[in-house]
Amino acid sequence: MRSSAVRGRKMANSLPMTLRMYQRLASGLVPLAPALIKRRLKQGKEDPARVGERRGLSQDVRPHGPLVWIHGASVGEVLAAAALIERLRELNLRILLTSGTVTSAAVVAKRFPPDVIHQYVPYDSPRYVARFLDHWKPSLALFIESDLWPNLILAGATRRVPMVLINGRMSPRSFPRWRRMYGTISALLSRFDICLAQSQTDAERFSALGGRDVVTTGNLKLDVPAPPADPAKLERLMAMTRGRPIIVAASTHPGEDEMLVAAHRSLVGFFPQLLTVIVPRHPDRGSSIAGLITASGLKPSLRSRDESLAAGTDIYVADTMGELGLFYRLSPVVFMGGSLIRHGGQNPIEAIKLGAAIVHGPHVFNFADVYEALDASGGARQADTQELLVKQIGQLLADPAMRDKMQQAGHGVVEQLGGALNRTMAALEPYLLQLRIEMGAANA
Numbered sequence: 242m243r244s245s246a247v248r249g250r251k252m253a254n255s256l257p258m259t260l261r262m263y264q265r266l267a268s269g270l271v272p273l274a275p276a277l278i279k280r281r282l283k284q285g286k287e288d289p290a291r292v293g294e295r296r297g298l299s300q301d302v303r304p305h306g307p308l309v310w311i312h313g314a315s316v317g318e319v320l321a322a323a324a325l326i327e328r329l330r331e332l333n334l335r336i337l338l339t340s341g342t343v344t345s346a347a348v349v350a351k352r353f354p355p356d357v358i359h360q361y362v363p364y365d366s367p368r369y370v371a372r373f374l375d376h377w378k379p380s381l382a383l384f385i386e387s388d389l390w391p392n393l394i395l396a397g398a399t400r401r402v403p404m405v406l407i408n409g410r411m412s413p414r415s416f417p418r419w420r421r422m423y424g425t426i427s428a429l430l431s432r433f434d435i436c437l438a439q440s441q442t443d444a445e446r447f448s449a450l451g452g453r454d455v456v457t458t459g460n461l462k463l464d465v466p467a468p469p470a471d472p473a474k475l476e477r478l479m480a481m482t483r484g485r486p487i488i489v490a491a492s493t494h495p496g497e498d499e500m501l502v503a504a505h506r507s508l509v510g511f512f513p514q515l516l517t518v519i520v521p522r523h524p525d526r527g528s529s530i531a532g533l534i535t536a537s538g539l540k541p542s543l544r545s546r547d548e549s550l551a552a553g554t555d556i557y558v559a560d561t562m563g564e565l566g567l568f569y570r571l572s573p574v575v576f577m578g579g580s581l582i583r584h585g586g587q588n589p590i591e592a593i594k595l596g597a598a599i600v601h602g603p604h605v606f607n608f609a610d611v612y613e614a615l616d617a618s619g620g621a622r623q624a625d626t627q628e629l630l631v632k633q634i635g636q637l638l639a640d641p642a643m644r645d646k647m648q649q650a651g652h653g654v655v656e657q658l659g660g661a662l663n664r665t666m667a668a669l670e671p672y673l674l675q676l677r678i679e680m681g682a683a684n685a
Contacts, residue, residue: 256395257424263391267366274364285525287361288343294361297372301358304335307676310379310402312362314388315342317588319349321408321461322385324662326357334676337377341388344523344562351563352469365390374400380679381672386410389429398432403672406430407665408461409438411446412585413606419450427451437668439661440610456668459661460611467594468566475567481550482571485514486638489568489597492522492587493578497602498530500581500627502537505556507631512638516550518568520559522578522587527560534558569595573644574637576630577601586612589621593655598647600624600633614658620651 256264278295281287287295309329313319319340326336338349339362349359360377363369370392382397382404397404411419419426430436430452438444439460448455488508490501498519505517519530527543534541539555542548544564550557559568569575575597580586586605589612593599599621605612615621622637624630637644666673 255428257428259422259425260391260395260428264367264395267392268368271366271368274366274369277364286343288346291346291361295364295369297363297369297376299360299373299376301360303377304358306335307380307679308335308337308377309381309383309676310337310339310377311383311385312339312388312393313345313385315340315345316348317462318385318388318408319345320352320465322383323352324464324466325383325407325461325665326353328662328666329673330354330356332673332677333680334673337379347562362390362393365392367392367396370396374402380676381405381669383407383669384433387412387415391429394429394432404433405669405672406433406436406447406452407458407669408661409436409443409447409452409455410607411438411443411450413609416446416450423450434672435668437665442610458664458668459658460608461661461665462588462608463590463611463655463659464662465590468563468569468591470564470566470570474564475570478550478567478571482516485516486512487516487518487572488574488576488634488638489518489520489572489592490576491520491565491568491578491592493519494522494582494584495526496582497578498526498533500630501576502534502539502556503627504631504634505539506537508635508638509555511635515638516554517556518559518572519556520565520568520578524560524562527558530558530560565591566595569597572597573641573648574598574600574634576634577605579607580605581630589615589651590655593620593648593651596648597651598622598637598644599651600630600637602630611654611658614654615651618650618654620647620654622647 278287278292282289311322336357338357338359341362346359363373374396379402382402384406385408387410427450430450436447436452436455437458438447438455441457444455444457509515527545531541531543534556540553541556541558542550542554543558543560545560569592575592577587577589577599580602583604585607589599601621601623603625616623622633624633
């Protein structure tokens with residue numbers, strides 16, 4: 242015990258000044274946590290019944306035996322882990338899944354088995370992090386992509402929790418910023434036993450920033466199963482829209498809706514019964530999008546208000562959670578949001594698996610390798626301008642044979658780039674073997 246404490250002090254003393262200052266600042270801000278939580282509650286960013294989890298407190302009991310802790314920032318990261326979680330459950334391992342947003346918690350409740358324990362990740366204060374780790378005592382920690390909270394990582398390393406970065410991604414914007422803070426990022430990345438990167442480029446960036454044992458395993462999001470859809474709801478929507486050409490704009494962000502409304506106005510001259518479905522990335526924007534549509538002279542309907550999708554509806558705002566699978570099945574043409582603005586694009590894989598032809602804007606650096614392969618194969622089309630957006634969507638609506646060709650090409654790319662799940666499981670095998678040994682010893 243004494244040697245462990247000594248090692249802990251040595252580790253703390255070896256931290257760069259930036260991290261030591263961060264720890265002191267995070268500790269000093271603890272008295273302000275109630276005010277922060279109150280503000281976030283007003284903004285709808287916290288669950289009032291679960292705010293204690295942000296302070297490392299939990300009403301849930303830690304299950305007996307090995308516990309695999311998986312952390313992802315929000316919806317995309319949580320869904321990327323879905324197939325991996327299922328594999329781990331097949332090994333009879335219990336799962337603790339943490340994330341930081343209300344929307345991700347809703348997705349977990351809707352799409353994950355009830356034995357998967359979800360908790361909000363604690364605020365990154367040493368006190369709250371210590372409470373969290375003391376309560377859950379994880380046997381293995383898997384951090385998804387790049388949500389790297391310093392105190393969470395450092396405390397896990399101090400407790401000798403094996404930590405692995407999975408589906409690691411380092412964006413072109415983040416890499417130069419972190420390179421200027423090499424001492425800070427290397428002190429964090431070096432705490433991970435292994436870094437499993439999405440691509441060779443990501444692997445090179447993690448290695449350059451101090452990651453150790455960096456391995457390219459591919460993108461787990463390519464192995465995510467197609468999202469489900471309620472059959473009764475789908476049948477009802479199809480009955481209400483039968484005979485109408487439909488386009489779906491998925492996971493849109495502020496600044497894109499205006500362009501999509503303008504595109505609809507241009508396209509409706511060629512396709513008089515056209516229905517555009519806008520699915521905002523954040524459902525709470527539904528009312529503002531409806532106002533934008535009304536101001537343009539078009540008629541919106543909001544799904545969150547259960548407004549009828551009548552023949553007179555021009556644009557249907559699907560401002561609900563967890564229903565993308567429903568709308569991907571409704572339309573053969575999907576525009577992927579987050580790409581007309583500098584957000585970096587959203588994941589096109591689920592739409593492709595459900596048979597969509599993809600149109601996207603120029604800003605797709607979040608999934609650069611995927612979009613590059615899709616564009617090169619003809620599985621997706623890029624629209625850099627408003628004019629091109631109208632042209633690309635219009636051609637796909639008018640030419641079913643072209644759509645079918647794009648859909649087939651997209652499926653081919655997804656099949657070719659898949660396999661990240663198996664490679665990730667292979668990389669985790671030494672850790673999983675140790676957990677199985679512990680399980681056997683506990684049950685002996």
